[in-house]
Amino acid sequence: xISPSIEAAINRQINHEIAAAYxxxxxxxxxxxxxxxxxxxxxxxxxxxxLEHAMRLxxxxxxxxxxxxxxxxEQPRGDYGDIKGAFEAALAMEKANTAAINELYKQAKDxxxxxxxxxxxxxxxxxVEEEKIMxxxxxxxxxxxxxxxxxxxxxxxxxxxxxEGEGA
Ligand code: MG
Numbered sequence: 823x824i825s826p827s828i829e830a831a832i833n834r835q836i837n838h839e840i841a842a843a844y845x846x847x848x849x850x851x852x853x854x855x856x857x858x859x860x861x862x863x864x865x866x867x868x869x870x871x872x873l874e875h876a877m878r879l880x881x882x883x884x885x886x887x888x889x890x891x892x893x894x895x896e897q898p899r900g901d902y903g904d905i906k907g908a909f910e911a912a913l914a915m916e917k918a919n920t921a922a923i924n925e926l927y928k929q930a931k932d933x934x935x936x937x938x939x940x941x942x943x944x945x946x947x948x949x950v951e952e953e954k955i956m957x958x959x960x961x962x963x964x965x966x967x968x969x970x971x972x973x974x975x976x977x978x979x980x981x982x983x984x985x986e987g988e989g990a
């Protein structure tokens with residue numbers, strides 16, 4: 823049986839992950855509207871990954887005989903200004919999510935909830951990867967600047983990404 827405070831914290835984290843998916847969906851739609859389908863497809867894969875993260879926590883909570891309590895999801899931004907703005911928003915969101923995972927990890931540590939600590943290990947590693955990829959992507963977009971041929975090349979490159987498990 824999981825403690826009520828850890829249960830509540832995991833429910834909050836499920837909400838963060840679903841909110842992240844919702845934000846990536848909004849970013850993907852924004853890129854479609856800019857006629858950059860490669861970037862849009864890339865963010866759609868991000869969306870799927872965040873939903874998978876939510877489901878990992880959802881299943882974990884149920885495995886521990888916890889109760890899933892789904893909360894309201896905040897409305898994402900609709901406009902990102904420019905390509906760089908979209909990646910900056912994405913990186914800021916990943917950093918906020920890392921902080922939330924760290925907070926959850928600390929709480930589980932304080933409560934000696936070893937099973938939750940073990941489950942969260944995967945998320946700690948995943949956040950290192952997410953921030954790395956988003957930071958590198960932002961750097962590439964910054965290098966491309968307003969050079970339309972560079973942007974179109976990046977659109978192709980991002981569009982070639984395969985969902986995890988399909989040999990990315
Ligand atoms: Mg996530």
